[in-house]
Amino acid sequence: MKLVIVGARADGQAHVVLECIEESGAHEAVAFADETPRLKGQQVLGLPVLGDPNEVAQQVQELGITGAFVAVGDMQARARLAELCSSMGLSLPTLVHPSAYVSLHAQIGAGGFVGAGVVVLPGAVVDELARINAGTVVSHHVHVGGANTIGPNATLAGRSSTGAFVLLGAGCTLLPEVRVADGVTVGAGAVVTRDTPPNVTVVGMPAKPLDPERTTA
Numbered sequence: 415m416k417l418v419i420v421g422a423r424a425d426g427q428a429h430v431v432l433e434c435i436e437e438s439g440a441h442e443a444v445a446f447a448d449e450t451p452r453l454k455g456q457q458v459l460g461l462p463v464l465g466d467p468n469e470v471a472q473q474v475q476e477l478g479i480t481g482a483f484v485a486v487g488d489m490q491a492r493a494r495l496a497e498l499c500s501s502m503g504l505s506l507p508t509l510v511h512p513s514a515y516v517s518l519h520a521q522i523g524a525g526g527f528v529g530a531g532v533v534v535l536p537g538a539v540v541d542e543l544a545r546i547n548a549g550t551v552v553s554h555h556v557h558v559g560g561a562n563t564i565g566p567n568a569t570l571a572g573r574s575s576t577g578a579f580v581l582l583g584a585g586c587t588l589l590p591e592v593r594v595a596d597g598v599t600v601g602a603g604a605v606v607t608r609d610t611p612p613n614v615t616v617v618g619m620p621a622k623p624l625d626p627e628r629t630t631a
């Protein structure tokens with residue numbers, strides 16, 4: 415499938431996503447779309463930037479593009495742009511790096527990304543638009559919520575789960591069966607030992623709210 419990558423930050427997810435597409439050989443990246451006006455008409459990582467995703471429907475059609483992958487770190491923006499792509503009739507494929515292991519008994523939702531060296535074990539369910547970054551372990555029967563950003567090098571122990579729009583920092587650990595609620599940020603290196611309330615930032619070992627007055631919502 416010919417793909418447009420939405421989000422053309424050359425030193426960000428765009429590069430990681432493009433490399434994954436190239437290495438997996440499953441699809442062909444044809445162009446970028448990006449909301450940044452100065453990028454329109456530029457070449458990024460060897461591909462043309464067509465322009466703002468809201469304004470590229472005709473070019474996308476002319477280039478024979480039938481799918482989109484949203485390579486944007488901001489989780490809310492990712493969901494918004496994926497919705498836009500769907501409304502243009504574009505498919506949202508799942509990307510899995512060839513060095514990842516994904517169990518035959520795991521599910522990865524539309525627009526999901528599984529990076530280099532990730533392990534996803536049986537019974538795991540990863541919802542749509544989630545990013546599982548390099549080296550993360552998603553253990554058995556874990557549920558990763560929609561539009562999450564996970565890792566790199568995080569460990570989600572068996573039957574743990576996350577809500578929607580959760581960010582798990584690099585190298586953090588969820589103990590078995592722990593539930594991280596919607597909108598939570600888990601700091602890098604934290605160990606989450608208990609269920610969290612929604613929309614908080616937790617850090618440390620054991621993980622505690624960074625500031626009880628503050629929310630990530």
Ligand SMILES: CC(C)(COP(=O)(O)OP(=O)(O)OC[C@H]1O[C@@H](n2cnc3c(N)ncnc32)[C@H](O)[C@@H]1OP(=O)(O)O)[C@@H](O)C(=O)NCCC(=O)NCCS
Pocket residue numbers: 547563564565566582583584599600601602603604615616617618624
């Ligand atoms: C937890 C986090 C979100 C806080 O970011 P922030 O709101 O900008 O907070 P600040 O950097 O201002 O730090 C606030 C305080 O928390 C401490 N802190 C920050 N991150 C921490 C962490 N991961 N563990 C423990 N303490 C941390 C800081 O030292 C600071 O303490 P102080 O007030 O005593 O000086 C961030 O530091 C973090 O860990 N993000 C994870 C990023 C990541 O790994 N992304 C990978 C996905 S690709």
